[in-house]
Amino acid sequence: xxxxxxxxxxxxxxxxxxxxxxxxxxxxxxxxxxxxxxxxxxxxxxxxxxxxxxxxxxxxxxxxxxxxxxxxxxxxxxxxxxxxxxxxxxxxxxxxxxxxxxxxxxxxxxxx
Amino acid sequence: xxxxxxxxxxxxxxxxxxxxxxxxxxxxxxxxxxxxxxxxxxxxxxxxxxxxxxxxxxxxxxxxxxxxxxxxxxxxxxxxxxxxxxxxxxxxxxxxxxxxxxxxxxxxxxxxxxxxxxxxxxxxxxxxxxxxxxxx
Numbered sequence: 001x002x003x004x005x006x007x008x009x010x011x012x013x014x015x016x017x018x019x020x021x022x023x024x025x026x027x028x029x030x031x032x033x034x035x036x037x038x039x040x041x042x043x044x045x046x047x048x049x050x051x052x053x054x055x056x057x058x059x060x061x062x063x064x065x066x067x068x069x070x071x072x073x074x075x076x077x078x079x080x081x082x083x084x085x086x087x088x089x090x091x092x093x094x095x096x097x098x099x100x101x102x103x104x105x106x107x108x109x110x111x112x
Numbered sequence: 113x114x115x116x117x118x119x120x121x122x123x124x125x126x127x128x129x130x131x132x133x134x135x136x137x138x139x140x141x142x143x144x145x146x147x148x149x150x151x152x153x154x155x156x157x158x159x160x161x162x163x164x165x166x167x168x169x170x171x172x173x174x175x176x177x178x179x180x181x182x183x184x185x186x187x188x189x190x191x192x193x194x195x196x197x198x199x200x201x202x203x204x205x206x207x208x209x210x211x212x213x214x215x216x217x218x219x220x221x222x223x224x225x226x227x228x229x230x231x232x233x234x235x236x237x238x239x240x241x242x243x244x245x246x247x248x
Contacts, residue, residue: 021130022159023123029215052130052148054155055219062206063215083148090149090225091206091218 003031011042011110017049020057028057032064038071042110046103048079053087061097074098078106116177121166121193129158129176133187136178140185140247150185150245153226156219157189157241165193165239183248184228189241195234196241 001024002017020028037043061075068075077099080088088094100106117132119125133151142150158174166172174191203224204217223230229244 019127019130021123021126021155022163023126052151054126054152054159055216055222056159058218059215062209062218063213065210066213083144086145086148087152087222090222093206096206096210 001025001027003027005031007040010040011044012037012040013044013046015046015049019052020050020060021052021054022056025054025056025060029060029063032060038073040073042074042076043068044103044106044110045075045077046079047077047081047084050081050084053084058087058091058093062093065097074110076100076106076110078102115179116175118173118175120170121162121168121172121174121191122170123159123162123168126155126159126162130155132176133178137185140180142247146247149226153223153243153245154187154189156223157187157243160196160219161189161191161193161239161241165191165196167193180247184244184246187241187243189243191239192237193239195239196232198232 001020004015006013014031018024065075075098077097079102080099085094085099088097088099098109100109115136117129119128130151133154137147137150154176158176161174162168172193174189177188179186201220204221209217227243227245231242233240
């Protein structure tokens, strides 16, 4: 699992590359727990190269959602592969998180 | 085709298990989504066995067998760790998890929703989880 972050216009663009399972999701948890990220109003997560997610990966996002919401930070997922989006849908997480089709849509929603 | 694998109880081996299942399923020409769902269900059970039942002890092992019987694929996952207590299992409330910032506890829900049948059998020290999924 490789995670890269880019800062642009008060926005963190986090790119996930690889597979998020019980072994690799620890890295994601560390990235999202970093207090530095809370300084930004928007976190856009590029999922184009996220090839797999298990409950451990979902659990990391679930565990940070409330904290982000309380801090009024917008967390938006985009470019998600169908098979990965399906895993969010099985648990109904697609209704509780913001998942959009591409970067442009993510930017638009982030700026609303 | 080799249809079983035995791995030690470390989280790093989950990738090995997923690759093994993917390789087996390739011959069945499933859709990407169905293939991913089945791989995920097996991964979730194995992760639970490795982490909770066997406490990531590399000296302990689990065995995974897969076969296609008529129109369904069947997985048999065996270990000798602490048995899963199905009677104590409660379906998670995701909104509650979000509120509490809870990390775990949604894996078995995924398995139950993906697979057609999920069984847990304990025979002495041997635990076996059976997963069935219709593929046609």
